[in-house]
Amino acid sequence: MRFLLKIQVRRLTTQWYYASDIARMRPYEPDYKPPSSPQVFQKLSVEDSMELEKRYRALLGAKDSSEKVVSPSVQVGEDDLYTVDVRDFTISPTYWKGPTYEVRRGLWFNSNGTPLESHLCAELEDMSNTKNEVQKLKGDYPEGKYALFTEDSTNTGFVLKNLDGGKLFLNYLKSGLGSIMPINGVAVYKGEKKPLDFNKIDDILVNSLMKDIENIEKFQDDGKSKEKKTKKKEVPAGESIASNLTNWDLFENMPSIFSTTGADKAPEASDVDEDYMEQVQTHDDPLNGKRKIKDLVLCVHGIGQTLGKKYEYVNFAHTVNLLRTNIKNLYSESAQLKDLNKLQGHADWDMNSGIQVLPITWRHSIKFKTESQGDEIDNPELPSLDDITVSGILPLRKLMGDVALDVLLYGEIYYQKIILDTVMKELNDTYTLFLEKNPTFDGRVHLIGHSLGSLILFDLLSQHRHYKLKFPVSHFFSIGSPVGLIKLVERTRIGSRQGPKQRTSLRINKPKCQELYNVYHTCDPVAYRMEPLVDVEMAQFEQEYLPHWSELDGFTSKMIEMSGSLWEGLPGMGATEPTNNDMYRGNNGKVEKIQSANAATQLKITGELKRKLTALNCNGRVDYSLRPNILDVDVIAALKSHVSYFEETDIAGFVMLELLKPHTEADEISVKKT
Incomplete structure (x- = not known):
């Protein structure tokens, strides 16, 4: 009888830690000084600690050899989103600018375990x-x-x-x-x-x-x-x-x-910084580790003038982190999404959506004539924004400047070119860096633009001969977008490069992407529809609604049904009762009436109009709306709706569904009258 003795050998390594409360440096804040030394430290994963210790020792050995060159940079955290410099003992984001925190080797500790x-x-x-x-x-x-x-x-x-x-x-x-x-x-x-x-x-x-x-x-x-x-x-x-x-x-x-944590001495950390650093820690969970990425999503912000300059590097990275977390959590709970990946033959379908989202920040590198500080003015013959601002109701004027001023700047050709050049460079640089860090990546690239960011991306894709991206764009999600309004003012229609040739005396913008989506909240004061600019007849029909994602599917679906019926009873919301005018022929028999299970009239789009829409999006619908809450009727709720898209689980679910499902042209497009 043979006995097999199994000896489990644990590979010992020095544990590495990162500070999560006090930043050492903050970008765009040259006068920033840490209020104190960091007191709260979190463990890096075992895998990351082993790699850091290996690189640290190699760097020490390289000091004795003039021929040996060792890079001090090590990628760590979820999907290698962060970079540790083992020479400077710092950690910072890999793909975007953010606060830099301290890193420590777990060699000597104080009585609190720090x-x-x-x-x-x-x-x-x-x-x-x-x-x-x-x-x-x-x-x-x-x-x-x-x-x-x-x-x-x-x-x-x-x-x-x-x-x-x-x-x-x-x-x-x-x-x-x-x-x-x-x-x-x-x-x-x-x-x-x-x-x-x-x-x-x-x-x-x-x-x-x-x-x-x-x-x-x-x-x-x-x-x-x-x-x-x-x-x-x-x-x-x-x-x-x-x-x-x-x-x-x-x-x-x-x-x-x-105290055993030392938190008593540390200043209170903000929720944004805690979220920012949370994704450094993978907890040695394969769900949070290094994944094979199949779909890279680059997100462009649209924060206003002042907020964009001062806070966007924190807030936008934070909101994209929320989107990334929502994608991860929803995928882990959705059998439907996992099945879509499984059908495509992905070996790690049970744990990996294959989707990565990264923020693209651009506002910090541009100095406009509207900056408050006089020394940033590009032409001394012009006053600054502060010089012409009326003092009455100043807080409201500041708010309006934060929300609307960048859009006004973008309307000026001089500034528009600066913005487009800057965003194009940031997109290309981030993509190039991603390829450098992920040399085996052979997947698709998608874009998400929020507010002004969606308008910038729309024009980049429409003027691709002047603004050349280093990658083809598969899906473009325009979120909370003023594109519809701006193109209407410019007397410009929206079309597809693959669609039928349109007979019109107007200019037509044709964004170079495979799928175009315009997603918004019906209470968002900045957002406008796009479909009527594809064909004016689409103004007669409701936008499509996003599917709702929740663990409580039965209960939630019933509440959505009740909410939908409530909104449909309000003026301008939902479908109307059938009338004798509900049978449409239009040009070339575009629209036909079909029977619906509810009281609202359902119509079927056919012919040339169907071809126009499916050329822009295989679903045949470009405009998608979040369902409004019955209480979202005041000004505060309206403004909040414009800045909260990345927190919405329905947005994360919709993006995942459209990226993972097979794309075949819809056989028919059903619509409701407005």
């Missing part, structure tokens, strides 16, 4: 062999200026702010009480596993604080008087010894005694 920064770790490593002697640190560290290691262990010690306590203080630390309750500094230990003595820190109560401090008086220094031994001021009658310990920054270190 890894110490690399230079301090290096000094502690060198000093840890010297026992019972206070050693001066070379660097300037928030933890302190001095290091002390005792005979008890080579892996534990203290970093002290000063030596005001003299030998009494040092004896206290050496006694073992210091590791339980460090005063005037922090206890430190080597290795990720905390020594047993350190675990007592979590159990210390406020009422035991004074008792432990009073134990200091028990330590005697041989052959010296008590006054000389303690080297401290006389304690006036009626005062406890604790009052003198304030010179040792006792109360400054209180949080380290009663």
Whole structure:
């Protein structure tokens, strides 16, 4: 009988961490200074830590060889969206500009389990062999200026702010009480596993604080008087010894005694920064790891003048992160979407949608005449925007400028060319970088444009001879778009390069993409329809509604049905009752009446109109609307609807469905009268 002995060998590696609370640098904020050192650190995945440690050691080895060149950059996080520089110990986004955070090797830790920064770790490593002697640190560290290691262990010690306590203080630390309750500094230990003595820190109560401090008086220094031994001021009658310990920054270190996370000391992190850094952590889950990407989606922002300049690098990256998260979560819950990928023969269909979305930021690199600061004006003969702004109802004027001013700028040919050139460059640069980081990528590229971003992309695709992208565009989703309004003002119609030739005296824009979608909320004051610009007869029919995605399919569907019937009863919302005029022939028999299961009249589009629509989109519908909530009737809800598209799960579901399903031309197009 043979026995097989299986020995499981665990590959040891140094754990790496990244800060998630305090940024080291922020783009476009040259005066930014971190308010404090970071206190909250998260683990990078085991896979990422192994790669970082390997590269770090290789970089150290390269210092001894003039011929060996080692790149300090390592891709980490979900789909390698972030880059760590192991030379500078920083982490930042790979494909867009965002805050830079600190990275640390898990070599030495403080009593809260927070890894110490690399230079301090290096000094502690060198000093840890010297026992019972206070050693001066070379660097300037928030933890302190001095290091002390005792005979008890080579892996534990203290970093002290000063030596005001003299030998009494040092004896206290050496006694073992210091590791339980460090005063005037922090206890430190080597290795990720905390020594047993350190675990007592979590159990210390406020009422035991004074008792432990009073134990200091028990330590005697041989052959010296008590006054000389303690080297401290006389304690006036009626005062406890604790009052003198304030010179040792006792109360400054209180949080380290009663907290295991260090969050007490850290400034409150914003939700945006937390979300920004959340996708660095893959939790070693294959759903969040490195995937094969089949569909790359580049998203172009449309935030207004002031917001775009000051906040877009945070907010837009944040909103695209929300879209990415919604896509991931919906795919994990949808058997239908998984089946679509499975039918296409993708081996990892059960875990991987194959879709990646990246933000394209452009506003920060353009300086317009409308900038508030005078030194950014490109022509000194013109005033700045502030110079001509009326002071009354200033907050409202600022709001209108944030929402509308970039659209007005885009209408000026001089600025329009600057914007188009800039966005084209950002798109091409991001695509080139993606290919560099993903050399096996052979999938499709799609575009999403929000607000002004959709207008920019529409014109880029329509003027492709002047603005050349390095990739063909498959699907173009125009979200919350003013394209319809702008093209109407320009007396321009919308057509397809593959569709029938249209007889018109007007100019026709034909965006170079396979599928065109115009998605909006009916309450969005910035959004307009496109289909009537394809053919004016489409103005008589409702837009299509997005399918709703929810775990509670039965309940949600019933609520949608009820909501739909409520809206259809309001003026201008939903279909009308059938009339004698519901049978249409139009030109060339475009529209025919068909029977519907509900009271609303359903019509079927045929002939030339069908060919026009299916040439733009194989579904035969370009305009798609989110169903409005019955309460979305005020101004605040209307403005919110324009900026919340990337948070909508229905948007994420619709994008996934259109990217994953096989595209065949619709046999018929059903519409309802407006």
